[in-house]
Amino acid sequence: MTAEDGTGDDGAGEDGTGESEALVGGMANAGAVVRRGAVVERPAPATAPALHGYLRALGEHGFDGAPGPVRLTADGREQLTFIPGDVALPPFPRWAMTESALRSVGALLRRLHDTSATVAVDPDVDWPRSMADPEGGTMLCHNDVCPENVVFRDGHAVALIDFDLAAPGRAVWDLAMTARYWVPMLDPVSAAVLHPADLDVPTRLRILADGYGLSPRERAELPGVIEQATASCRAFVAGRVADGDPVYTRALSERGGWRRWDRVQAWLVAQRGVLTAALSA
Missing domain, CATH: 3.30.200 (Phosphorylase Kinase; domain 1)
Incomplete structure (x- = not known):
């Protein structure tokens, strides 16, 4: 993340x-x-x-x-x-934000989910809830597929690292969390802090969904789940700040405070129709 x-x-x-x-x-x-x-x-x-x-x-x-x-x-x-390759660190380089790179992230996540669905989840484990799907699920999701946690070779995603936040959930939740960082699901002002300029959000969301092979039903759900995931991430940051975590407190201050989160959430609601249309195109 x-x-x-x-x-x-x-x-x-x-x-x-x-x-x-x-x-x-x-x-x-x-x-x-x-x-x-x-x-x-x-x-x-x-x-x-x-x-x-x-x-x-x-x-x-x-x-x-x-x-x-x-x-x-x-x-x-x-x-x-150790998995050899390249990992994009912020501010994210343009090679990591190409459409082909984005499509490969979706395809890699789909491969993980297809395999993860065959692995039984231990119900007795206290899986972390901070970024987990509030609806739960029978499959273990990664929940933290940010650029820093994806290994690339020759411009294509080949591996995921850092499964610390893995927890049971729905595939569409894991894809929504991934979209937040890779599309990214941010208003233009917020996106410009770490991402290259002029990224076409609706098109990129469709490319990610296409790379994953998202079903029509889940495409209709995805914009709303992204809003839900964003609210969960805000609550996570709020908890860290309330606990006095200096790293999150400083990052929150440097990036516009809670007004930044208000702006992102309002932008997502305003874009819901455009995103839905792009996903069904």
Whole structure:
């Protein structure tokens, strides 16, 4: 997720030697993620044991677009396989915002969902709720497919990293969360802070949906779900600020405060008809 909205933090880069290398990007684990050869080591989320089982099952079912679990360490860290490639960090470069890149993000998310639907979700795990689908679901969703959490090669998305916010939910919710960052679902003033100028939002939303292969029923639902997801992200930021988190407090102040969120939410409501029409075109 972006600096105001969340916690993408694994990073990726070109394959190298076995020497320790700090990986950049993200917020919650900034400075705490390192690569040693083919292994990435990072702070383990509370759900790490269940997530490792999930990631292992994805691989067993043929999905190669996620890190493989290596082990959990005694000092509360986890080790995962390193995925070589390029990750877009803010401000996002134009190569990451091309239409072909966007379509490939949709296709990669669809591959994840098709595989994830075959993996049973452990109902006894206390999955994080901060970014989760309020309606729940039987499939584990990523919930944090921001540019910092997608690995590219030759301009196409090949893998997802940082599953810390994964939780049961609907596919359309995960796609709505993804659209927020990749289309992006922001008014022009807000989008200009991190994204290239003059991105055609309705067209890009349709391209993402086309890349995913979204059904007609879910296309009709998507604009409303994006509004719902945006409200959830606002509540997440509000909770962090209320807890005195200096990173989120500073980011909120630097990007226009709550007026920025009011502007985004009002813009989404005003654009609902245009977005619906674009998705059904």
